Amino acid sequence: QVQLQESGPGVVKPSETLSLTCTLSGSFISTHYWSWIRQPPGKGLEWIGCFHSSGRTKCNSSLKSRVTTTVDTSKNQFFLRVTSVTAADTAVYYCARGNREDIFDYWGQGILVTVSS
């Protein structure tokens, strides 16, 4: 049973850095593509970026300068950092798995991150 679980702070101050962890069970980081997707309250989905353990990484061009994705294969975890956050970064953040970079067949439950002072 593949399961993904996001964790991290629920509130981040404006201009600071948002850091999230996705912990994986039932699958291995060394296979598949791993993605971050977000959804502002009441709005649609926005792809943030993805990576493969081979080192192939892709990121939404509108966020690229502020986003970093890293991985700890020993812990079966991967991470998201978004710098210089503003209220526009308030969203439910999901981590997801795919066997291609364009598909998401397993999702975490999501974590709401609010940017507020």
Added chain:
Amino acid sequence: QSVLTQPPSASGTPGQRVTISCSGSSSNIGSHYLYWYQQFPGTAPKLLIYSNNQRPSGVPDRFSGSKSGTSASLAISGLRSEDEADYFCAAWDDSLSGVVFGGGTKLTVL
């Protein structure tokens, strides 16, 4: 403004057949697979259709997908109350070098 265009809402009565459209361009739907996701309030999206018209295990055959040129459709036949949800289309976009989503369609079962 989403790259893929969906109607914001759709509705139907139980037993009816409903279709939801998704329109894009040659850089996304026209040259890549189209995916559909179903999302209930407060929950994560779920993969409903992949590779234009394939259903993952466990998805009822009442759900079907099709693609033609730069447009795609999701059809739900034998509509049931539990189908009431938000539906999103998605595809890779060559111009943006990333995945793009439709704005979502809220399906109401009357």
